[in-house]
Amino acid sequence: MVTADKLDELQMEPEAPELDLSWLNLDTEWGVSAELGRKGLTLQQINKSIYGEIPATSVDSSARPRGAAPPEGATPRMTPWVLGDATETFSDSAALLYDEAVSRQWSSATDIPWDTLDELPEDIERAMVQLCTSLTEVEFIAGDVPGKWLPRIAADHYESGLFLMSQVMDEARHTDVFRKRALANGGGLLLQGGGGGLRQILEAEDFTQMSSMLHILGEGFVQSLFRLGELIAHNEAEKRIFRLAAQDESRHVAYGVTHLKYTLEHEPEKAEEVHWTLDMFEDTLVDPDQANPGLAGALVYLLGDGDVDEGWRLFWHVRRKQVLEYLHRLDVAGLGGRLETGRLHPALAGALDEN
Amino acid sequence: MPDNDVIAAAKERLEQSGLPSTWLDIPVHWGVKAKEQATPENGGLRFQMLNVDVYGEVPDVWENNTEIPRGAVPDTRTEQMGYSIFNKAEVWSDLCAELYEDAIADRWNSSADIPWDSLEPIGADLERAVCQIATMMSEYGWTKAQTTGRWLQEISYGYIEVKLFLGTVVFDAARLFEVWRKRALANGGGMGRGGRNWKFLPLTQSYTFSEFVVASIMHDSMLLTLLRHGEQLAQTEAERQIYRLCEQDIERHLAYFVDHMRYLMLKEPVRREEIHRYMNKAEWYLAKDGDDTLYSALAVIMGDGREGAEEAMADVAELRREQIETYLGYLRQCHLADREDRLNEELRKWAGMVELEEEEKIPV
Numbered sequence: 001m002v003t004a005d006k007l008d009e010l011q012m013e014p015e016a017p018e019l020d021l022s023w024l025n026l027d028t029e030w031g032v033s034a035e036l037g038r039k040g041l042t043l044q045q046i047n048k049s050i051y052g053e054i055p056a057t058s059v060d061s062s063a064r065p066r067g068a069a070p071p072e073g074a075t076p077r078m079t080p081w082v083l084g085d086a087t088e089t090f091s092d093s094a095a096l097l098y099d100e101a102v103s104r105q106w107s108s109a110t111d112i113p114w115d116t117l118d119e120l121p122e123d124i125e126r127a128m129v130q131l132c133t134s135l136t137e138v139e140f141i142a143g144d145v146p147g148k149w150l151p152r153i154a155a156d157h158y159e160s161g162l163f164l165m166s167q168v169m170d171e172a173r174h175t176d177v178f179r180k181r182a183l184a185n186g187g188g189l190l191l192q193g194g195g196g197g198l199r200q201i202l203e204a205e206d207f208t209q210m211s212s213m214l215h216i217l218g219e220g221f222v223q224s225l226f227r228l229g230e231l232i233a234h235n236e237a238e239k240r241i242f243r244l245a246a247q248d249e250s251r252h253v254a255y256g257v258t259h260l261k262y263t264l265e266h267e268p269e270k271a272e273e274v275h276w277t278l279d280m281f282e283d284t285l286v287d288p289d290q291a292n293p294g295l296a297g298a299l300v301y302l303l304g305d306g307d308v309d310e311g312w313r314l315f316w317h318v319r320r321k322q323v324l325e326y327l328h329r330l331d332v333a334g335l336g337g338r339l340e341t342g343r344l345h346p347a348l349a350g351a352l353d354e355n
Numbered sequence: 356m357p358d359n360d361v362i363a364a365a366k367e368r369l370e371q372s373g374l375p376s377t378w379l380d381i382p383v384h385w386g387v388k389a390k391e392q393a394t395p396e397n398g399g400l401r402f403q404m405l406n407v408d409v410y411g412e413v414p415d416v417w418e419n420n421t422e423i424p425r426g427a428v429p430d431t432r433t434e435q436m437g438y439s440i441f442n443k444a445e446v447w448s449d450l451c452a453e454l455y456e457d458a459i460a461d462r463w464n465s466s467a468d469i470p471w472d473s474l475e476p477i478g479a480d481l482e483r484a485v486c487q488i489a490t491m492m493s494e495y496g497w498t499k500a501q502t503t504g505r506w507l508q509e510i511s512y513g514y515i516e517v518k519l520f521l522g523t524v525v526f527d528a529a530r531l532f533e534v535w536r537k538r539a540l541a542n543g544g545g546m547g548r549g550g551r552n553w554k555f556l557p558l559t560q561s562y563t564f565s566e567f568v569v570a571s572i573m574h575d576s577m578l579l580t581l582l583r584h585g586e587q588l589a590q591t592e593a594e595r596q597i598y599r600l601c602e603q604d605i606e607r608h609l610a611y612f613v614d615h616m617r618y619l620m621l622k623e624p625v626r627r628e629e630i631h632r633y634m635n636k637a638e639w640y641l642a643k644d645g646d647d648t649l650y651s652a653l654a655v656i657m658g659d660g661r662e663g664a665e666e667a668m669a670d671v672a673e674l675r676r677e678q679i680e681t682y683l684g685y686l687r688q689c690h691l692a693d694r695e696d697r698l699n700e701e702l703r704k705w706a707g708m709v710e711l712e713e714e715e716k717i718p719v
Contacts, residue, residue: 014676014707016668017650021661023548024483034541040466043533046540063494063501064549065536071551071646078498078552078559099466102530107459109399122358123365123379130378133427140422140512141436143522147507150525151559155497158532165500165529168507172522173459175515176402179424183405184393188384189427191377198422199434202508293430294378297369306365308372 058156094159101166129187130298143171193292215256223249417513451516458523465534473592484655487547496532576682616689642701679706
């Protein structure tokens with residue numbers, strides 16, 4: 001047996017690597033300098049010259065950064081396949097959204113005023129922890145999905161990759177903060193949600209279809225709800241949770257909208273495919289058999305502060321807002337007309353009826 | 356104690372309105388309160404503080420293949436979500452929850468937290484060398500984020516702490532990618548040459564999480580050693596800060612990988628030989644990668660230009676020896692001290708370790 005002591009005794013000179021200076025004479029673009037801006041040195045500011053040129057198609061499945069010279073000698077395929085067409089994953093806003101994500105990170109441990117969590121009436125506390133049980137579930141899947149897609153993003157389209165990496169972080173924090181709220185005030189985790197369309201997002205094998213479901217419809221609805229968090233929250237801690245989570249969701253929704261816009265501008269024929277995906281996902285979202293039995297009840301109960309009739313009234317106010325904002329996002333992305341053509345699910349279209 | 360009258364009245368109101376009320380029947384674990392525990396002095400409301408009662412019981416085997424939160428009541432209608440890791444030993448470390456909170460507390464921003472205005476012209480050779488190193492750091496960051504991210508969809512909610520922590524690893528790796536890209540493009544340089552990167556295949560090809568972890572221990576050990584030379588390698592305060600902040604992140608990742616592997620070795624010692632096989636593979640790819648570009652760029656920096664590079668190769672060799680020692684040191688912490696006897700022959704030379712006599716070699 002060779003022991004560490006014995007090895008020390010027998011230590012030799014370490015073998016030196018071979019000196020190869022060929023990389024000092026590369027044919028890459030040289031002389032690039034970025035200027036600092038108001039927010040420091042952002043991705044936008046380094047996306048200059050050839051380094052800022054987004055290839056419409058990338059055939060590179062290695063980790064080579066955009067603009068770097070190819071290595072000498074044979075190189076392996078790092079991933080079985082990448083989504084090489086920019087239309088599959090790209091968004092003109094991805095770099096900006098990533099920069100914003102980095103600058104707006106927050107901590108569920110220290111940025112939430114947990115000391116404002118006073119004891120709530122028992123029914124209200126239960127409704128809140130039921131809502132948080134459902135939300136921690138949803139956010140859990142929302143973190144798995146971008147993780148699944150990361151190995152398929154081409155390094156040439158790194159902006160989208162970085163954005164998805166920031167989304168993984170955001171969703172971890174959301175999973176965590178809603179779990180914390182469920183457990184922090186004497187309650188606990190209650191009833192699981194029953195899927196409610198999460199499986200469809202996970203199993204999608206087309207990025208744009210996935211993004212339409214996750215970013216535009218799913219997170220869009222969640223964002224609209226969080227922005228009305230004032231109606232649900234009973235203390236400053238809960239208000240802050242909804243506010244900060246809504247801010248994160250806004251980035252995710254913006255990515256989905258701008259990605260879809262980019263795709264449809266370059267491949268308008270994909271519109272029908274996305275419509276079909278939304279037909280399917282809307283149908284799942286409103287299907288009573290797929291519905292989360294706790295979520296709707298808890299939400300109505302919280303909105304009405306125990307008054308179920310008032311809660312229903314406010315629920316439809318929230319739903320109307322969710323649907324209007326969803327349609328607006330689709331319009332911006334270039335996929336308007338779902339309401340006018342009767343394609344929007346009747347249960348969602350019905351939410352627009354003022355009565 | 357729960358007030359049954361209040362709950363009964365709430366149920367009645369919901370049912371009259373046609374809303375499900377079964378969620379109000381679920382027994383709750385009253386009594387856990389964060390208010391008294393979470394103070395700025397103790398780092399706020401950290402995940403571990405709420406890991407109590409059924410919520411903190413992490414089972415050796417998690418039997419639910421849905422996204423159900425640990426401690427919640429299942430809805431048996433829910434579809435399976437395709438997770439594949441249900442064994443605590445495969446992913447667990449007791450440090451996860453704390454490391455997750457530490458990662459968030461240590462967060463930094465490459466746009467604003469690096470003193471970019473300290474960059475100044477450093478001469479063509481040195482700038483080329485820094486940009487070459489930056490290019491290869493970026494490649495590793497990209498690979499690390501992609502390969503870590505893909506495990507998220509495999510790990511079930513039973514081990515939520517692990518997933519939360521891995522989320523921070525993905526984000527840190529994103530920053531590793533972009534902060535070095537920024538450095539390459541910020542000071543009159545540009546991107547260098549991509550690496551051959553055969554050495555990263557054990558990360559991308561791993562079939563089990565443990566295989567991914569041992570490959571990560573090896574690559575992160577190599578990187579960490581390099582980052583710890585930041586004071587020596589940095590040309591400006593901006594680079595010094597980049598080295599320092601990346602080092603802090605990689606140390607955290609290694610803390611998890613090493614503690615997890617230690618846990619696995621204790622819980623499932625029968626897997627020792629299997630783990631050695633993964634190390635055989637990871638080390639083989641590293642040894643055979645045959646791309647000395649990174650080390651050559653380090654030599655140019657250590658030699659203060661191409662003229663001094665040849666002489667600086669001795670220092671570079673010493674750094675590479677340290678890398679292998681760091682790797683073996685972490686493996687010792689994982690109860691894998693026997694790796695010293697089985698280290699790849701090529702890496703033994705890098706480390707200046709004598710070749711073992713035939714009878715001392717353990718068959719691979």
